[in-house]
Amino acid sequence: MSSYKSIDVVIDRDGKVHIRTSGFSGPSCIKAAEQLIAELQALGLEVKTEYMEHTPEYTKAEVKEKTEIKG
Amino acid sequence: MRRCATKIKQVQKEVVKATMESIAKTFGGQLVTNVSDFLARNIRGDVIAAVKAPGMPYGYGVVIENDQAVIVGDPYGQQIGIREFNNIFTQFYQTTAVQIALRRMGFATSTPTMLPNERIRVRGVVGVPGIV
Numbered sequence: 001m002s003s004y005k006s007i008d009v010v011i012d013r014d015g016k017v018h019i020r021t022s023g024f025s026g027p028s029c030i031k032a033a034e035q036l037i038a039e040l041q042a043l044g045l046e047v048k049t050e051y052m053e054h055t056p057e058y059t060k061a062e063v064k065e066k067t068e069i070k071g
Numbered sequence: 072m073r074r075c076a077t078k079i080k081q082v083q084k085e086v087v088k089a090t091m092e093s094i095a096k097t098f099g100g101q102l103v104t105n106v107s108d109f110l111a112r113n114i115r116g117d118v119i120a121a122v123k124a125p126g127m128p129y130g131y132g133v134v135i136e137n138d139q140a141v142i143v144g145d146p147y148g149q150q151i152g153i154r155e156f157n158n159i160f161t162q163f164y165q166t167t168a169v170q171i172a173l174r175r176m177g178f179a180t181s182t183p184t185m186l187p188n189e190r191i192r193v194r195g196v197v198g199v200p201g202i203v
Contacts, residue, residue: 012188
């Protein structure tokens with residue numbers, strides 16, 4: 001398993017933020033997304049999770065996970 | 072002169088400055104310290120940072136009121152309206168905040184990429200591909 005992990009964040013003009021993680025094992029991807037959301041809140045952004053989707057890889061060693069939040 | 076409150080509360084000055092710098096660079100403009108109206112009168116007040124660029128020749132600035140970011144400027148005679156600039160500022164503030172947050176988490180961040188439909192992508196990476 002690779003140690004490489006990435007988090008892609010796409011920000012829409014209307015303020016929606018999409019987070020996709022890859023390379024995380026199991027639920028650690030959700031922890032990473034939650035940590036990112038907490039950091040954004042600490043920077044003054046009002047963030048709430050609107051939608052979350054696990055890819056089939058979520059239950060495998062290599063996991064990709066996607067959440068959608070509104071800023 | 073008009074004012075337009077953003078959704079950003081507990082706003083941080085340094086993030087505002089970095090955000091306005093990024094907007095200036097993206098829109099081919101420059102970071103300035105004040106904005107003027109259509110009659111070239113300067114706005115009064117504590118503008119944290121302001122941008123003048125093609126499409127917004129008189130500029131838009133940001134002031135902080137009750138810890139909230141407020142856009143100030145005169146939309147008259149400017150292609151980009153104050154509400155549109157509010158959306159642009161909010162998007163770029165979020166982008167700057169995401170970069171800071173990812174770095175705090177130990178990730179190296181890429182330069183933000185402009186995507187179709189006015190979207191912006193930031194990538195944070197850690198580790199080396201293929202290394203166990």
